[in-house]
Amino acid sequence: MLEKHYQQVRHINKFARSGFLNTRRGAVKTPFFMPVATRGAVKGVTPTEVLATGAQVLLSNTYHLHIQPGEEIVKKLGGLHEFNRWEGPILTDSGGFQVYSLANVRKITEGGVEFIDPNSGKKVLISPESSMKIQIELGSDIIMAFDDVPGLSRNDKKRTSEAVERTHRWLERCVIEFKKLTKNLKEDERPLLFGIVQGGLDEKLRKKSLEFVQSQSIDGVAIGGLSVGESREKMYLMLNFLSTLYDPTKVHYLMGVGEPKDIRYAIEKGIDMFDCVLPTRNGRHGSVWIDKDQRLNLKNSRFKGDKGVIDGGCDCYSCQSNFSRAFLNHLFKAKDPLAGRLTSIHNLRYLQKICEEYRE
Numbered sequence: 001m002l003e004k005h006y007q008q009v010r011h012i013n014k015f016a017r018s019g020f021l022n023t024r025r026g027a028v029k030t031p032f033f034m035p036v037a038t039r040g041a042v043k044g045v046t047p048t049e050v051l052a053t054g055a056q057v058l059l060s061n062t063y064h065l066h067i068q069p070g071e072e073i074v075k076k077l078g079g080l081h082e083f084n085r086w087e088g089p090i091l092t093d094s095g096g097f098q099v100y101s102l103a104n105v106r107k108i109t110e111g112g113v114e115f116i117d118p119n120s121g122k123k124v125l126i127s128p129e130s131s132m133k134i135q136i137e138l139g140s141d142i143i144m145a146f147d148d149v150p151g152l153s154r155n156d157k158k159r160t161s162e163a164v165e166r167t168h169r170w171l172e173r174c175v176i177e178f179k180k181l182t183k184n185l186k187e188d189e190r191p192l193l194f195g196i197v198q199g200g201l202d203e204k205l206r207k208k209s210l211e212f213v214q215s216q217s218i219d220g221v222a223i224g225g226l227s228v229g230e231s232r233e234k235m236y237l238m239l240n241f242l243s244t245l246y247d248p249t250k251v252h253y254l255m256g257v258g259e260p261k262d263i264r265y266a267i268e269k270g271i272d273m274f275d276c277v278l279p280t281r282n283g284r285h286g287s288v289w290i291d292k293d294q295r296l297n298l299k300n301s302r303f304k305g306d307k308g309v310i311d312g313g314c315d316c317y318s319c320q321s322n323f324s325r326a327f328l329n330h331l332f333k334a335k336d337p338l339a340g341r342l343t344s345i346h347n348l349r350y351l352q353k354i355c356e357e358y359r360e
């Protein structure tokens, strides 16, 4: 039985902790980092390779999978795990963030967000209810509530406050719909539902939002709307402010953060889960993290005669196989996709090692 979805094993220091998140696809050790498989795949890397980096959970994007191929097709093919060949838990975002950042948004109303499907040109509405339905049809194990993302106007107090209030009303609707859609499932068969805290950089709004989310019938607490362009100092101040307010019986997820030093800081402030496109996106552009969070760009011509591996102290497939910096530099120049694959594997492993250090 999954009565308690989060189990804390020990405190590492004041707020940092290690434990387990129990999902219907098994227990996951926390803290952990989720590679992003936007359209079902981690770009250019196979599930076996992703698993070998130490990843336990994948994140996929509801918006992208809804637009193409559509949840009906994924469901018909046996669900996302059957479709993308990842056997571990999958978290899906609610679609909210992408609707705001990518789609041609027509209208935000109390009902939901209306936008134009870039493929068909048709009007589409994503609502709290339809977001729950899409995520459940995809076969997600961790479902995110549909939130109102204030986006670039986060310095606009009125808009930030309106987004918090709407996010709360939408969360109540998500909880009702989620319960309806999962009522025939046993406790250990149902996916988990996470609520999202908004409030921009306003401490009062953030506190109010966190308290509201934690009062709801949810399995995890996500911090949204950070790492969206504010300074690192401002993000750290907010993470520090929130650290004393979390419900310790719930898992805490900081959305969209993937810089090594930010992950360390956030773990020290009580965060258990992360996701980010950074390790794979940077990798495809030639950028790798090595010892002490230094970054190298392997496209740089200074590496063209470098016999060394990416990082001599690394245990990833790419480094252990002795692929040299010179070879990677050459592959990048030749535009061979193997280059981005090998650097993605290395960068993913780099972030997993940070989480493992805290867990061990």
Ligand SMILES: [Zn+2]
Pocket: 310, 311, 314, 315, 316, 317, 318, 319, 320, 345, 346, 349
């Ligand atoms: Zn490596």
